[in-house]
Amino acid sequence: MADPALQAKNLGDIVNWELRFRLAGTRDRRDWTNVKKFKNDKAVTDSFKKTDEVFNAIHDRTKLNEKLNKMIDADGKCFDQSQFDDFMKDPDVLSIIEKIRINETALDSALEKLNEEIDSSLIVTFFVSGLERKDEFGPSKHSAGIRLAKGVVKDQGITLNADYTQTRSLLKDVSDPTTLKLGLEYGLLLLKGTAIGGQNGVHVALSGAYEKYKDVPDAMHDTVAKLNAKLELHLTDNIKIPLSVTWANHSDLLTDEHDIRGHIGFSIDLTNALAPKKAS
Secondary structure, three states, X not given: OOOOOOOOOOOOOEEEEEEEEEEEOOOOOOOHHHHHHHHHOHHHHHHHHHHHHHHHHHHHOHHHHHHHHHHEOOOXXXXXXXXXXXXXXXXXXXXXXXXXXXXXXXXXXXXXHHHHHHHOOOEEEEEEEEEEEOHHHOOOEEEEEEEXXXXXXXXXXXXXXXXXXXXXXXXXXXXXXXXXXXXXXXXXXXXXXXXXXEOOOEEEEEXXXXXXXXXXXXXXXXXXXXXXXXXXXXXXXXXXXXXXXXXXXXXXXXXXXXXXXXXXXXXXXOHXXXXXXXXX
């Protein structure tokens, strides 16, 4: 009969901690680094400047300025609807609106280019973590790792992960078990907006993973290597079919008799269907 599991009674019996540092890059539009990109971009500032100049032309033209002033009531808060409709039909006003529309198109193009640049920027994150336990609760362990994410072109990106873990041995003259894990993934989105890909597109991911174990008692292999190719089709917003093929350097990792395994799945997201309907 096994002994009952111990329960931590004091705050210091088991302590789990983690520190995470962003070393480079950010894709948060609110971050000051990206805010400066929008503020200093020439195409963006030129578009706003041209729009201001065109809009101010209404006040520079005497006839339009007089019409505008007549529409406003004594309190300066409301427009007369009929006079406003006539004002918007004026050929000079229509010409100004058209120029503003052209500038807006240029602004949208400049913003899209900036957003693509931010989304493809390099993100580097470093972390250290630890699980501190008193000996009676099990071995303590410490980890450190780094993550890199880089967009290549639109809807394509590379992610690299590396982490190292050391677990303190509770036995004398026994080396501490260590684990090294490396992972690399290249993802891309294809056929978005087409009849096949639909609105969500077809997500394709190619990934590889390598793990190295040293002095780990329950590890079946000293090294583990895997390669995976995955394709995800969206039938609807809530229904998707994942297709994948995996290779591993040990057949027992694949629950199959061979070193390669294929997988076809079927996934349904019922979140929206089960959510309470809003009153109309």
